[in-house]
Amino acid sequence: MRVAVIGTGYVGLVSGVCLADFGHQVTCIDKDADKIAALCRGEMPIYEPGLHALVQSNAQEGRLQFATGIAGPVREADAVFITVSTPSRRGDGHADLSYVYAASREIAAALDDFTVVVTKSTVPVGTGDEVERIIREVRPEANVSVVSNPEFLREGAAIRDFKHPDRIVVGTEDERAKEVMAELYRPLYLNAAPILYTGRRTAELIKYAANAFLATKVTFINEIAELCEKVGADVQEVARGIGLDNRIGTKFLHAGPGFGGSCFPKDALALIKAGQDHEAPLRIVETVVAVNEQRKRAMARKVAAALGGNLRGKTIAVLGLTFKPNTDDMREAPSIALITALQDMGAAVRAYDPAGMEQAKPLLPDIAYASSAYACVEGADALVIITEWEQFRALDRGV
Numbered sequence: 001m002r003v004a005v006i007g008t009g010y011v012g013l014v015s016g017v018c019l020a021d022f023g024h025q026v027t028c029i030d031k032d033a034d035k036i037a038a039l040c041r042g043e044m045p046i047y048e049p050g051l052h053a054l055v056q057s058n059a060q061e062g063r064l065q066f067a068t069g070i071a072g073p074v075r076e077a078d079a080v081f082i083t084v085s086t087p088s089r090r091g092d093g094h095a096d097l098s099y100v101y102a103a104s105r106e107i108a109a110a111l112d113d114f115t116v117v118v119t120k121s122t123v124p125v126g127t128g129d130e131v132e133r134i135i136r137e138v139r140p141e142a143n144v145s146v147v148s149n150p151e152f153l154r155e156g157a158a159i160r161d162f163k164h165p166d167r168i169v170v171g172t173e174d175e176r177a178k179e180v181m182a183e184l185y186r187p188l189y190l191n192a193a194p195i196l197y198t199g200r201r202t203a204e205l206i207k208y209a210a211n212a213f214l215a216t217k218v219t220f221i222n223e224i225a226e227l228c229e230k231v232g233a234d235v236q237e238v239a240r241g242i243g244l245d246n247r248i249g250t251k252f253l254h255a256g257p258g259f260g261g262s263c264f265p266k267d268a269l270a271l272i273k274a275g276q277d278h279e280a281p282l283r284i285v286e287t288v289v290a291v292n293e294q295r296k297r298a299m300a301r302k303v304a305a306a307l308g309g310n311l312r313g314k315t316i317a318v319l320g321l322t323f324k325p326n327t328d329d330m331r332e333a334p335s336i337a338l339i340t341a342l343q344d345m346g347a348a349v350r351a352y353d354p355a356g357m358e359q360a361k362p363l364l365p366d367i368a369y370a371s372s373a374y375a376c377v378e379g380a381d382a383l384v385i386i387t388e389w390e391q392f393r394a395l396d397r398g399v
């Protein structure tokens with residue numbers, strides 16, 4: 001099948017290259033000409049394990065191309081994926097859908113023959129209806145079916161997640177669109193990954209509900225960790241003790257500095273807004289967001305307490321800046337709030353991250369960046385490990 005992917009970020013690039021690897025003919029499009037030029041030179045715009053080799057092999061075999069112009073690839077495509085960003089709208093926390101709608105207009109203008117337009121960006125319930133309305137406004141005669149196909153991949157394990165998903169959610173009631181989606185994902189289906197066909201609105205909500213549930217799990221164990229510290233219990237053992245219960249599961253029960261990243265914070269906020277708008281408030285999720293917000297600065301107070309309450313004149317070494325290991329993504333990383341709080345208390349901060357320092361520099365301009373983990377720690381009054389990169393596990397504490 002011929003596929004066009006609009007927006008070559010974390011999701012677009014990974015989805016595009018994996019679909020090419022399944023044997024489809026894919027063009028990844030981005031309006032960022034520098035990004036496309038770099039990809040054409042074989043340089044990856046993001047840090048994601050395994051991505052470079054997969055892009056290289058699929059480009060060499062002629063299944064994967066890159067472009068800035070939308071018209072040609074969309075005209076020829078059987079399916080067009082929208083994978084542009086949907087950040088929090090400034091001021092009110094609703095999802096900013098301007099990129100999705102702009103892409104929909106551009107797609108509409110280029111459509112030819114029957115085409116399935118697939119929204120893979122995380123979007124609020126009803127966005128598919130609006131995408132369809134926009135397309136029909138621009139091209140009333142368009143032979144098109146708009147489908148929701150939310151993405152559940154995790155940065156740092158994105159290729160594995162795309163190729164071995166727990167499930168594929170396809171929101172459509174159109175039989176022609178189902179056929180195209182089934183053909184696109186046939187290699188996964190053969191691998192026994194379940195495809196869940198739902199209504200379009202249901203598919204849109206599944207994505208937000210999944211992220212909000214996971215964020216709730218993280219926040220729950222973080223609150224339990226607080227109680228453990230007060231009563232002399234071990235949160236890791238508590239997590240194991242409850243996680244081995246199949247009804248609960250072991251994942252997302254690692255206490256830490258609070259959740260961050262490009263998805264959980266904005267998606268939880270957007271879901272809260274949807275709940276309020278539809279008079280179905282999501283009070284649990286509202287509390288999760290509030291608790292998580294407090295957690296990051298509370299961690300800085302813990303560091304201060306460990307150093308006797310006063311951080312003025314102290315140097316704190318920080319290992320790990322990205323919001324999780326194996327990515328260079330700094331969006332909403334807990335390190336930002338935690339480090340800012342340490343600085344507010346008078347500390348000097350020196351940090352090291354294996355992949356995220358370039359991305360961190362504009363967000364955290366007033367800290368020192370070390371060349372290695374050991375250089376970071378040398379002479380510091382305290383060490384804070386924020387992101388659990390594998391390489392920090394076996395540091396020689398005697399050095």
Ligand SMILES: NC(=O)c1ccc[n+]([C@@H]2O[C@H](COP(=O)([O-])OP(=O)(O)OC[C@H]3O[C@@H](n4cnc5c(N)ncnc54)[C@H](O)[C@@H]3O)[C@@H](O)[C@H]2O)c1
Pocket residue numbers: 006007008009010011012029030031032035083084085086099102103106120121122123151152153154155262263
């Ligand atoms: N990052 C993740 O782990 C993840 C996981 C699941 C779902 N999602 C969702 O997927 C969507 C994309 O997220 P991301 O992290 O990949 O975003 P991103 O910011 O990394 O990439 C988006 C890309 O789209 C491009 N773009 C915007 N408008 C365009 C247009 N009209 N034409 C061509 N290119 C355009 C931008 O230049 C950018 O390169 C979001 O809705 C996000 O919530 C992300």
